[in-house]
Amino acid sequence: MSRAQRIRFxxxxxxxxxxxxxxxxxxxxxxxxxxxxINVLTNAQSIRTRLGGVLAGYLAExxxxxxxxxxxxxxxxxxxxxGERLTVRGRFVDDSVRISYGDQMNAEVPVxxxxxxxxxxxATPEKKLGP
Amino acid sequence: xxxxxxxLKPLACLFVLTFCFCQCGNESSLGLSYGSKFMRLxxxxxxxxxxxxxxxxYWAGQVGDGERFFLYSLDRSYKKGDVLTVDGxxxxxxxAVFDDATRVYQSEQETNIFVVWKAAMRGSENNGQxxxxxxxxx
Numbered sequence: 001m002s003r004a005q006r007i008r009f010x011x012x013x014x015x016x017x018x019x020x021x022x023x024x025x026x027x028x029x030x031x032x033x034x035x036x037x038i039n040v041l042t043n044a045q046s047i048r049t050r051l052g053g054v055l056a057g058y059l060a061e062x063x064x065x066x067x068x069x070x071x072x073x074x075x076x077x078x079x080x081x082x083g084e085r086l087t088v089r090g091r092f093v094d095d096s097v098r099i100s101y102g103d104q105m106n107a108e109v110p111v112x113x114x115x116x117x118x119x120x121x122x123a124t125p126e127k128k129l130g131p
Numbered sequence: 132x133x134x135x136x137x138x139l140k141p142l143a144c145l146f147v148l149t150f151c152f153c154q155c156g157n158e159s160s161l162g163l164s165y166g167s168k169f170m171r172l173x174x175x176x177x178x179x180x181x182x183x184x185x186x187x188x189y190w191a192g193q194v195g196d197g198e199r200f201f202l203y204s205l206d207r208s209y210k211k212g213d214v215l216t217v218d219g220x221x222x223x224x225x226x227a228v229f230d231d232a233t234r235v236y237q238s239e240q241e242t243n244i245f246v247v248w249k250a251a252m253r254g255s256e257n258n259g260q261x262x263x264x265x266x267x268x269x
Binding site: 075076077079080113114115116117118119 | 178179180183227228229231233234235236237238239
């Protein structure tokens with residue numbers, strides 16, 4: 001292949017790669033879909049993320065393997081309230097926020113993008129022993 | 132200059148096909164239809180979110196087949212149970228929705244949206260008023 005042909009081939013290759021890059025967003029680094037029960041810890045708030053965007057949502061807590069984890073859940077409609085218990089389905093995205101809650105100041109918590117949220121059935125109360 | 136059609140032709144075809152089938156982010160995939168529908172409101176004033184923009188209006192079911200629509204309207208004077216004849220454009224879009232009755236939130240939900248240009252109230256299911264001819268534009 002001559003030099004001119006190599007240049008033309010490269011130009012054509014770039015020519016059809018350009019619309020692909022231009023039209024399709026770069027693959028967002030998102031995790032698989034997860035589902036768990038959470039407790040909403042705060043009222044709705046807007047907060048700047050590590051990557052510079054602003055997200056609206058709630059700080060929440062869930063339990064996994066007997067450990068409590070905090071996440072910032074992002075939603076587009078903010079109708080839930082502090083203290084609600086939800087069953088959520090969504091994805092962890094490659095971003096985090098710094099947030100203060102309780103005894104933790106400016107703790108970095110991951111962002112969880114909600115696909116579906118619904119009120120969780122109330123936890124079964126523990127049986128009391130004795131009268 | 133010599134060309135090599137064996138390589139360039141398929142590449143050119145691929146290039147054209149890429150352009151034809153590429154869905155650019157700014158283009159709306161909303162296919163619109165126009166017409167008049169007879170709707171029963173199934174919610175009070177609510178809102179959904181389409182492409183990060185808040186869209187106010189009402190949830191409604193089409194009288195007859197019960198197909199569910201979100202009526203985009205800035206008029207807050209209607210209430211759940213009202214029956215309306217609405218003129219406007221309608222289509223499907225992906226939206227984030229929240230159901231007040233069940234408190235279920237869903238993002239990326241395929242939603243029928245009706246953009247109300249003109250609405251005429253035909254009576255209220257709640258108070259049993261006779262059909263009204265009052266016309267409320269957007």
